[in-house]
Amino acid sequence: MxxxxxxxxxxxxxxxxxxxxxxxxxxxxxxxxxxxxxxxxxxxxxxxxxxxxxxxxxxxxxxxxxxxxxxxxxxxxxxxxxxxxxxxxxxxxxxxxxxxxxxxxxxxxxxxxxxxxxxxxxxxxxxxxxxxxxxxxxxxxxxxxxxxxxxxxxxxxxxxxxxxxxxxxxxxxxxxxxxxxxxxxxxxxxxxxxxxxxxxxxxxxxxxxEQQSRRDGLTGLANRRRFSSALEDWSAQARSNRRPLSLLILDLDHFKAINDQHGHARGDACLRAFASRLQEAFAGNGELVARLGGEEFGVLLRETSLNEAFTHAEAFRAGLAADPLDTGDGIGLALRVSIGVAAFEPGVHHDADALYHAADTALYEAKASGRNTVRQVAAID
Structure with a gap:
């Protein structure tokens, strides 16, 4: 001590x-x-x-x-x-x-x-x-x-x-x-x-x-409003100081089936447990975790390159697949997630919306390729 x-x-x-x-x-x-x-x-x-x-x-x-x-x-x-x-x-x-x-x-x-x-x-x-x-x-x-x-x-x-x-x-x-x-x-x-x-x-x-207006009521994570504000501010800073900035967009696979089979209360418990797992995995000073809506989540990573963000995302995906979520009832719930990864490139991404679109496109590719996977947007040399 x-x-x-x-x-x-x-x-x-x-x-x-x-x-x-x-x-x-x-x-x-x-x-x-x-x-x-x-x-x-x-x-x-x-x-x-x-x-x-x-x-x-x-x-x-x-x-x-x-x-x-x-x-x-x-x-x-x-x-x-x-x-x-x-x-x-x-x-x-x-x-x-x-x-x-x-x-x-x-x-x-x-x-x-x-x-x-x-x-x-x-x-x-x-x-x-x-x-x-x-x-x-x-x-x-x-x-x-x-x-x-x-x-x-x-x-x-x-x-x-x-x-x-x-x-x-x-x-x-x-x-x-x-x-x-x-x-x-x-x-x-x-x-x-x-x-x-x-x-x-x-x-x-x-x-x-003010806190409620910037926090998701179910999970306690930053909400979409807080996320959008940070995405805009951090993208502008990345453009001016030429420092790395990466974005993950995550979407739970087949989440509707969980609600249909177990009920919405269990589904909400699943979202809270997933949010807690995600927050633990991305808890650095330069990291922001948010619930974007429904079963979609976002993570902003400062000082993190595309390759580093991809590695981190893949480790999280694999860990989630291997370790069922504890939703508080003593019964583990297996969950899978698809993740899209993009990094800010000043020559390509003119603003925050362009970076978000790139990560969203990568997420779509992850979903289209069979889910439970990570896809990234290639860096521009």
């Missing part, structure tokens, strides 16, 4: 839900930054901070501007990013938000300490109400983090209002509003989780539909 070194930690790709959280958090992060700068400047003018303490006022203003610049410089991450990287980016964003909230709470309390006039109290209270409300409605992704930001914004302001001798009506309203914001945050968080759950369900249904 091979052991992974302690310093090597494998991480999975970030799930769509986590990437969505990052996108939404980042979008709202950029929206809120400039308002801290604008409201701080308005509060400073209203309280004459630029006259009372110009140095401190300028430093705090610089802090809000710097945080706003950083907020705009944080970028998202692409699909397929490792989960740890996404969580790390989210942790950094929330650290930035909490620092921003803490700076506002401290700046607001300082404003009330040196400018206790009613106008300063009103500006500080209204601004803190606004930012706390913004967190409750715009950042419900992480309940504890958002509540921490609300506390950092609101409690210093409330404490400073009390210490500066604000009227009890203002203090009472501020305390009640903190309760309202806390309840609103909990509701927003619950609604956000419900929306993510709904989008997860829709995403799963979409993925299931």
């Amino acid at each position: 091979h052991h992974v070194p302690d310093h090597v930690v494998a991480t999975a790709q970030a799930p769509p839900r986590l990437l969505q959280e990052l996108r939404e958090t980042l979008q709202r992060l950029r929206l809120g930054g400039p308002f801290y700068v604008l409201l701080w400047l308005l509060a400073g003018v209203a309280a004459d901070l630029w006259l009372r303490a110009p140095v401190a006022f300028s430093l705090i203003t610089f802090g809000f501007v710097a945080l706003t610049v950083v907020r705009f410089r944080v970028h998202g991450l692409a699909e397929g990013t490792q989960e740890d990287d996404v969580r790390g980016r989210l942790d950094f964003i929330w650290l930035l938000l909490l620092v921003n909230a803490g700076l506002w709470g401290a700046a607001s309390a300082w404003l009330l300490a040196i400018a206790p006039e009613e106008s300063a109290r009103t500006v500080a209270a209204i601004s803190s109400y606004a930012f706390a409300t913004a967190f409750a409605h715009n950042f419900p992704m992480r309940l504890r983090h958002a509540f921490g930001a609300v506390v950092l914004i609101y409690l210093p302001t409330l404490a400073a209002l009390i210490a500066s001798g604000a009227r009890y009506e203002l203090i009472g309203v501020s305390a009640l509003y903190l309760l309202y914001v806390s309840l609103a945050l909990r509701r927003s968080h619950a609604e956000y989780l419900q929306r993510l759950d709904l989008e997860d369900e829709l995403r799963q249904q979409r993925d299931l539909f």
Whole structure:
């Protein structure tokens, strides 16, 4: 058994839900930054901070501007990013938000300490109400983090209002509003989780539909739609990069007799067993196995020459003839298959349809020659 070194930690790709959280958090992060700068400047003018303490006022203003610049410089991450990287980016964003909230709470309390006039109290209270409300409605992704930001914004302001001798009506309203914001945050968080759950369900249904639209319902193999798409794409690539591409078309011999003698349920079991045998025989990375319809199957083989494809097809045919299929009832069912083989030749096959026609012609020759055989289209020198 091979052991992974302690310093090597494998991480999975970030799930769509986590990437969505990052996108939404980042979008709202950029929206809120400039308002801290604008409201701080308005509060400073209203309280004459630029006259009372110009140095401190300028430093705090610089802090809000710097945080706003950083907020705009944080970028998202692409699909397929490792989960740890996404969580790390989210942790950094929330650290930035909490620092921003803490700076506002401290700046607001300082404003009330040196400018206790009613106008300063009103500006500080209204601004803190606004930012706390913004967190409750715009950042419900992480309940504890958002509540921490609300506390950092609101409690210093409330404490400073009390210490500066604000009227009890203002203090009472501020305390009640903190309760309202806390309840609103909990509701927003619950609604956000419900929306993510709904989008997860829709995403799963979409993925299931996509899978079903590309998979054969009986055998689980790729269906004709998936096969046709791959045939077209792989043929175009074979033309451009001059790499080998071969195609097998297989048709079960006398399959109608199996349905007539054993019934369609046994026939379906036979198709599933054959599909499993075929998938096991052609399970390479550059191989695609599909059910084309009825008892007809197709196999695409990348990096495989005509001779190699023929040898592989003949080995499969012979193995099937020698080893009856197990259809799950303990009774082996003898089955034979005819196979047509063709390889893509850029000078002959102008498109995927031409390659398919060549393999289909070879299959017809296999059927006409007595079945249970493999025929190929000769390569062009």
